[in-house]
Amino acid sequence: MSIPAPSQHPILFFPNPAAAAREPLSGAGGSKSIAFPGASAQKKRLGGAWTALEQMLESGNASIDGQLSGVDPELVLVMEIIGDVEEFYRAVAKIEGFEYLAEIDEGDIDGAGNFVNTEEPSAHFDGTLYMVASNQSGLKEVLKLWGLYSSDTAKFPHGMTRWRDVFARLIDLRRWSAKDRLRGTGILEQFHERIEAGTEIIPVELELWYRESGTRRASAEAKVRDSISLCGGTAVASCAIPDIGYHGMLAHLPMQAIQSILDEQYEDISLIRADEIAFFRPEAQSAFPIADEIPQSTDYPELETRHATGGPLVAVLDGYPLAQHAALRNSVVIDDPDDWDSDISAHDRQHGTAIASLVLHGDRASQQGESLRRPIYVRPVLRPEDSWASREERFPPDQLAIDLVHRSLVRLLAAPAESGGNNPIKLVNLSLGDASLQLASTMSPWARLLDWFAHRYQVLFVISAGNHRRPLAYPYPPDDFDKIAADSLRQETLRLLVAGAEKSRILSPAESINGLCVGASHDDSAEAFVVGRRVDVLPDAPRGKEALPSPVTAIGMGYRRSIKPDLLAPGGRTLYRKRVSGSQEPPTLLDFLPAASVGPGLTCASPSDIPGNLSGIRYFHGTSGAAAIVSHHGGLFLELLSDMSGTKQDIPEKYWGALTKSALVHSACYPDAIGELKEAFAEIPPEKMREAVSRFYGYGTLDAERIRNCTSNRATVLGWGELGDGEADLYEFPLPPSLAGKAMPRRFVITLAYFSPILRFDRKHRAAQLYFLPKADTLQVKRTDANWQSVRRGTVQHEVLRGDRAAVYLDGDSLSLQVNCRSLSGRLSEKVLYGLTVSLEVPVETGLSIYTEVATRLRTRARVRIGGQDR
Helix, strand or coil: CCCCCCCCCECEECCCCEEEECCCCCCCCCCCCEECCCHHHHHHHHHHHHHHHHHHHHHCCCCCCHHHCCCCCCEEEEEEEECCCCCHHHHHCCCCCEEEEEEEEEEEECCCCCCEECCCCCCCEEEEEEEEEECHHHHHHHHHHHHHHHHCCCCCCCCCHHHHHHHHHEEEEEECCHHHHHCCCCHHHHHHHHHHCCCCEEEEEEEECCCCCHHHHHHHHHHHHHHHHHCCCEEEEEEEEHHHCEEEEEEEEEHHHHHHHHCCCHHHCHHHHCCCEEEEEECCCCCEECCCCCCCCCECCCCCCCCCCCCCCEEEEEECCCCCCCCCCCCEEECCCCCCHHHCCHHHCCHHHHHHHHHHHCCCCCCCCCCCCCCEEEEEEEEEEECCCCEEEECCCCCCHHHHHHHHHHHHHHHHHHCCCCCCCCEEEECCCEEEEECCCCCCHHHHHHHHHHHHHCCEEEEECCECCCCEEECCCHHHHCCCCHHHHHHHHHHHHHHCHHHCECEECCCCCCCEEEEEECCCCCCCCCCCCEEECCCCCCCHHHCCECCCECECCCHHHCCCCCEEEECCCCEEEECCCCCCCCCEEEEECCCECCCCCEEEEECCCCCCCCCEEEEECCHHHHHHHHHHHHHHHHHHHHHCCCCCCCCCHHHHHHHHHHHHHHCCECCCCHHHHHHHCCCCCHHHHHHHHHHHHCCCECCHHHCCECECCEEEEEEEEEECCCEEEEEEEECCHHHCCCCCCEEEEEEEEECCCECCCCCCCECEEEECCCCCHHHCCEEECCCCCHHHCCCEEEEEEEECCCCCCCCCCEEEEEEEEEECCCCCCCCEEEEEEEEEECCHHHCCCHHHHHHHHHHCCCCCEECCEEC
């Protein structure tokens, strides 16, 4: 395949930036004014709790194993505080016998009259749960510190003042309990579901408290294995991943043990009381039903003969693809270390084939589609299995999903680096999600794993947000439902999606802060189709970049209220079927329809039940396909960067991942159709509307035409670099003289993306924050789209500024843009790499040659950027 002809308006590049001092970042209004109870009141209120813990240890209720005295924890202590204490884990580490385990955000805490917001006395507080492992000697040391605090006069030892701050904010003190291990994980709901289905053996994922010592981890795992056996279960698999502080086990438990847990008969099950266990979770699983009969009606659109050149830049972790399919032939490099190929039939290679073809070619119904020239790397992680519900492509039942993904990424990314080779993979597509784990108050182990790999190897993970295919219940009798006008049905559907948002949150690992989370828009390139008895619940909705969110797409926000999903991409127009009912009473229930032989949907490759047919198609729906579409365009952008290698625009490979992340999000903006969604937020105050909208749209819908090219009326400029704590890079965007003094619409967009180091023990999770402060006055533009505070909470800051007032400036003037870096916890010991994309656009009908003016002035700058160096 030949390299595409050069664009008439190629992407532009900033000269090297100037070094600058970091701009101070103003807060969001400061913390609440809190009246604390004081040491004597805290002693009176909590002194008994400390005494009870001490007596518990002394009485043997949490006794030390005689053979490992002073090694294993006797209990896990929970300290709930108002607010937080920075780097508390450092103070914990100074006490022998104490080990810091985790911290979790806690919201809506009632001060109970002890802690009072002086500005709003009835307000509740945000707080933190600190979990620490303690043996008897460790607890005695902390009791001495408690005594110092209670006296209200003694001075704390050096390095221990954080303990004083924790005591002052302490609202509750207790032991980690059976209910803590079950709360908020979704495990109880799955237990009920499995028992109702009559499942005899139920898989459970046990997350153990991670211990730094390998001896302690081995001891903890041995104790948990004994407890599993005592309740009649089987320990199936285990793994520990030190880089993210994870230790987990997969167990199969009998129905009787599960029923005892549901009945809260905790004394009968030692496993639920094991101090070594942090959480009981449903088995992490991505499962895609395998259709008994593959729906097909036509052949895959004809492709030119492919002779892929170069090595893969894009990887896919998914099901096993049909490599000889016309869409994949000579275009996939399959890594199969477990030799799954020999026992997976062509019929069962459905999801992997679909995703691989979408990554390679996009939606093949598109008339403007362009295929990747390079092959893609595929590592199968899903295989066909008979589950309790159906036959599915899923993670193997004898392995922890996180372990398989970890080993796959080590093989893909770490092994080449450790052997001294160059790893070309810059983007990994994960059209997978754990249906049992919606985002809660903690970052999932899977997301932590991806964040670590993303930063360590500067790789972009493109992750599907997840699907929620629940029935839709419309408040109309069945006969009346058929008479609803299209605009009324759209509005009613959006109201249902808004009302169900809390039950439709993004699925793990989509909360990854370093990855791109992709939701699905109600859009595809399929031609006109016959609805028949099917129902489009968003009829006559806008298409393309104006599309509405899909009815099945998962909804944000992200971790700590960051923007998630990051953007929406076409996920196919999803159709439903009205449920047959003998009643004419409301509601009318509509059920999701899976892949079909006729459109609409994303046109992708599929196995065929017709012998010898290697060109089958299907119509795909959901966020898995949307993520693959984004990965497709990310792959095209990476090929563009690769084509520049050896030229004056040569960009060092280490920046490619961050630049791709920046370029993809830069294309997104809110559509005009957002007005329909706003109408569905009936009771949202205006100041909360932007955040509410971003839960559905993220930063907006993908506009692929903006990613790799400019136009005469739009100039897009790339920058890249690396910064340490307190450092900044100063860029200058040249202003086009033809726009000066003219009152006309203009759009100025800035997108900064990076991969932050992660903090294992800190709930903030990211160690660094990179940011910019838009200088809006120069161009007479104002912030629009996403909330200005929300955009700084993740690792992509995307700001869309618009205006139409005349801006006064001279030829040669420029707009300054500074990229800043600050540490979020302690000292940042490494540089953080970033990618920057900036564009200025005016309506095409203005006739202004924005691109030419900006390009000319960039070329006249004193320095030309080559390979990241001055020249």
